[in-house]
Amino acid sequence: MGRNIFSLIAGGLFGLGLHLSGMTDTTKVQGWLDIFGSWDPTLAFVLGGAILPMAVAWRVAARMQRSTLGIDFPVPPAPKIGHNLVIGSFLFGAGWGLAGLCPGPAVASLSYGGTGGIVFLLAMMAGMYGAPALRVRLDRLAA
């Protein structure tokens, strides 16, 4: 029960932050990526603002055995830089630049994103659904 309530609160606060910071406006995101056009630095302030409380949270977590609800903290993944991390991130970035939406803002703008926003969300979910099959092919190519 507590997990659901705090998950709802975290999701809501994330949504409010994305909404207020302007990250559901695709022109602000594309403006940040458009270093050869009229560059918009807003996203750097959003990312910087978000990293600050989280850097503190990681230090606090390091002093705790478990989360306040008694849940084990996630084990850090092996620091391996594989082809999936590099290729996946590059493909994600290409789509991010093309539409100006990443997964969080795509959900946050569901109520006011219109038909296009819903089409983006459905296509994104289809891409997520197909990712394991793509991963198998990439692993085979890399092997």
Next chain:
Amino acid sequence: MQADWIWGFAGGIMIGLAAAIFLLVNGRIMGASGIIGGVVDGSDRARGSENLMFLLGLAAVPAAAMLIFGRPDTHLTPILPVVVVAGLLVGAGTRLANGCTSGHGVCGISRLSLRGIVATVFYLLGGGLSVLIFRHLIGVI
């Protein structure tokens, strides 16, 4: 323009606080693509209700803000094939890389994770090239 930076920074702090709550209370990394992906492909059924509650909050609070302050424009391109291709790339790419702007960017960089930093470099590179090619060379966005 100056107000945009202030709103951006204030909104960013809220995003970071949300991630901090999710870590310190729920014991999880706040990654939007992981949470959505776990629901879509059924790989995270054990935390299904928790994930759905997160997504409910994520969609509902901006909806409430819209009702109070008016509808903001997302300025999404009206060319639907572009939207579909972009969505497919974002969905497949984030799941391949196990993270997006929130998981690798906010949560990864803040603990100086090499994987988070490398992912961020490559999605910024992909995004920058995408805008360069599709806006300045081809002109579809």
